[in-house]
Amino acid sequence: MVDLIKYFLTNRELAVKNIEDSNNVDLRICINSKTGEILDKRTAYYKNMFIEITENRATLKGSIHKYFNVIEDYGEQNFNDFSYCDFKYAINNLQNTFHINDEETHITNLEFGLNIDIDINPQKLIDNYILMYDFKPPNRNEKFYGKGDYLEFKTTDYSLKIYNKSKQNSLKNRNILRVELKITGARYLKKHFSIYSLNDLDKNRFKRLFEKLLEHFDKLLIVDALSIKNLNRIDEMILFQNGISSSYWKELKNAESYKFRSRCKEDFHKVLKKHNLLKTKTMLKVQLKFKYKELMNCDCAIFKNVA
Known part of the structure; x- marks a missing residue:
């Protein structure tokens, strides 16, 4: 579901005052190391969320999934299930901490993805059988010094990311694959989902985000083998x-x-x-649909602004 999110606060003055008045945040000034000049920029972390205040903007950025796990004492990680209701709870908690209205935000980046447990080792799948997106190779194919297997197919406004979530988190008894749509352009959010503020992240938008994730997933070339046995033609x-x-x-x-x-x-x-070489891709798509349905099947009407 939604993980990393970046948004700025449209009422900068009020937002800055609320952040400054909070006992939970220690804002730090930035100084030019060469001249000693105090820059018009302040930064801080609240839990795992990064706060940046400049002359024109106040911005929050971070993994809302990890934020939920931190405030619920599950550890700073994002490999467990994170439902729509968990997301709403975490966002409301973060916004209430700084007395910020959801409508007074403007989202510029977000990541929407799902963690699925699969039978095959994700490393084997990524290294050998996920070959292309729209018949193009990945822009990034990394190992993270042995801590993960990662593919990214990057365009101007978004990327499709596939990586080995279990290896990233050193989970030896699970095979977790993450499939994620990383949106880096506000115009893409507006054009395809009508997402402007946090208030827009309702169930309907989650559905549209998931449908777009599947649309991009369908463009992946995932084969079951790199050769065909007993092929006479x-x-x-x-x-x-x-x-x-x-x-x-x-x-x-x-x-x-x-x-x-x-x-x-x-x-x-x-x-x-x-030659039945699409069984793995079909299986992955079925599991993505099942996981999405499972995470959306919750009752979070007790939270404000929930649709």
């Missing part, structure tokens, strides 16, 4: 071997017409379906 074998290579699609894009590329993609998907 040479044309299918060549098409499959070409199709699992991102360089093939890049060269095709540069050299051939759109109509021809579309036909090649259709033929490639027919080969995958014919």
Whole structure:
């Protein structure tokens, strides 16, 4: 569900006063280390949330999932289940701490994703079988010094992220895969979800965020194997071997017409379906849907601004 979130407070003066008056936050000034000049910028952490105050803006940023776990004494982590009601509770708690109205916020970034337990080792899946997004390779493919396996397919306003959540948190008895839509452009939030403030993050917006996550997930190329056994047709074998290579699609894009590329993609998907190489992707999508339904199935009417 929603994890990292970044928003600024539209009534800066009131927000700054409330933050300054809070006994929970120790705001720090920033000084130019070379000149000793005091900069018009202050920073602080409240729990795990980062606060930044500049001349024009007061901003809060951090993992609202971790914030919930911190205030509930579950530890500063985000691998456990985090329901829609948990999100509402955490946001209300954070806003009430600083006496800030949800409508007096403007969201610029957020991450929406799900942690799912799978039968296969996420490392094996990420390293071998999640190959492309929209027939393009990942922009980032990292190991985090052995602490995690991570793929990111990045565009201008958003990224699709897939990573090994269990390895990231050293959970040896679980296989947790996280699939996440990271939105880095406020215009994307406005255009696709009509999300402006915290008040807009209702059940309807969560549904639209999830549908968009699935839309991007559908563009992933996830295969069950990198070779086809007992394949007698040479044309299918060549098409499959070409199709699992991102360089093939890049060269095709540069050299051939759109109509021809579309036909090649259709033929490639027919080969995958014919030889039952999409079982893992189908399974993952089913689990994403199940987890989303489970986390949305809660009653949080006791919280304000809940739709």
